[in-house]
Amino acid sequence: MSEAIPLQYSILGTFLLPVAQALRLHGVDPMELMAEVGIDVAKIANPDWRVPHDNFNLLMQRCVEESNDEAFGLLAGKQMQPQALHGLGFAWLASDTVYGGLKRLARFGKLVSTAADISLLEEADLVVLDLGRIPLSETFHFSSRDYAIGMVARMCSLALGDFLAPVKVQLERPEPQSAERWESMLAARVEFESSRSCLAWYRADILEPLVTGDPELARVNDEQTQTYLDSFMVQSISRGVVDKIVEHLPDGPPNQQQIAQALHVSNRTLQRKLKDEGTSFMDLLQDTRLQLARKYLSHPNRSVVETAYMLGFSEPSTFSRAFKRWTGVAPADFRDSHRLS
Template sequence: MSDDLSLQHSVLGTFLLPIAQALRLRGLDPLETMAEVGIDPAKIANPDWRVPQPMFTALMAHCVAVTEDEAFGLLAAEQVQPQTLHGLGFAWLASDTVYDGLKRLARFSKLVNTAAVMRLAEEGDLVLLDLGTVPLTGGYHFASRDYAIGMVSRMCSLALGDFLAPVKVELERPPPEEPERWESMLASRVSFSCERTCMGWYRSDILEPLVTGDPALARANDEQTQAYLDSFLMHSTARDVVDKIVEHLPDGPPSQQQIAEALHVSNRTLQRKLKEEGTSFMDLLQDTRLQMARKYLQHPNRSVVETAYLLGFSEPSTFSRAFKRWTGMAPADFRDSPTRD
């Protein structure tokens, strides 16, 4: 794996379509504007094309300059449609709740940007989406992060069918000349020069059932999104770790040291590489067991007891408690549920 991952990162090419519409609203020719930063207009018509991250950042900086609009990133985000996010956008609309849509975004964040590390967390009555810290690379422009924040707000409102304002927004960017525009466009209190970039909603507001919820459609688009991700994601240490975890699980949950030895690296090197990829060994171990549990339980002839032992649990009761903690359902109930996801 390359030590300079920034050279390999990319952004969905369809993200250029809302930017093009925003440029038109400002009276500019989008194809000419994009060509000025080296983007081939012919590639925009390819829905599977991905923009190298440095080129996307250069485009956002150029758009701010030529429009003389410091809030251009938010303006572009207001033009986002579900298809901008490929299958993820349609899966988001078909989610049971806005919260489920946000979970899908965090799960498939690398579809949007391979450098993205998004996390959901709860703080009291709030659910926070943490977009991580901005890249410490030359040429980065905060309009890219404005676009991301605005896109999330836009998709939440599209899913609900009504405007859904975040309770708070924290941005790493320095205060703009007109900070009130950010608060107006996001309909939220916005703090600048923060240590992180995140936005939060009241948990009760985003747990309301959506009338457009369709579990079967959401799962189908999840599968399409995962297939797309698998087609382009770079080789990763995390993927190697998951492969080794799967091999070891029938003998019991492996330790990080065991996996490091299997990959012929030191424990410290493995921990460092996983941290660079925005994950940890324990996160991968738990997620792998959960995903395999779901897969095994989809087979009606496989018992909960057999599934428990295949996943390295010493007792079925221990597995049942863990599965209920992960999903809120007992394994047997999940297996028998017609809407299991």
């Protein structure tokens, strides 16, 4: 099996500013901590600078450790200012309604993070902002998701000019030691260890017209945001294949023809493009399964059997043999070692 293809997901460099402010509130020097995880803070003067996801996740992990604050991500989100979101932030504040701002976040989510898969759903009398699947990364830290949740709550309140509490919040993260802090900071009921990460509001509350709405200003900033997105969102065929594999796996391992159809290219074209990028469909399928297996087995409440079926294996024994072939250890042993660490 080839070495896993790095996806090189990134976030806006300006997203470090609220994190730095939250660190200062805890009396921690942000510059030292950022340098420790390989982030060159001198580049923050460049508004187009982006930070690799792996570095950002390592930073958030160290922030939690140094601040001794398991809710650090939420605290960082509360420091968010619209300028950190570039044109999206100003378009959000100029939206006619809070709902309009959320629609812009779903539309331009990849400005914030190239791994973003944000969707806005209507469920009965609620509007739900779903942050999408957790990025495929061994460095992922749940405080990064807390930061996103806190940022959305903060921006909604800034748009309204008053605090706007969500009706409910669902988080994939394990339940923290002080779960009540999440409910206090978000002023909402929080469900942990959920199947998704999302916030929900009553539809009527977020459709109230905002006195600060400025359609022309919002349009100008939308155009600026789209131009910025177009300048860097050039995805490799490998990344597209990995994304489609992740979508298909719960129904069984997809074949190359299925993925080619999902990407609207011919089987031969897909094979040629992957070869040009130094990989193959089977390499990406196996690498994706391995990375997902490691992530799932690191979760304290996910069994080997559940992991096997989520990765498209028809039998847990088949998954166990494959995992041991890939890593040299049995999945149960891998899971137990992470539970004890």
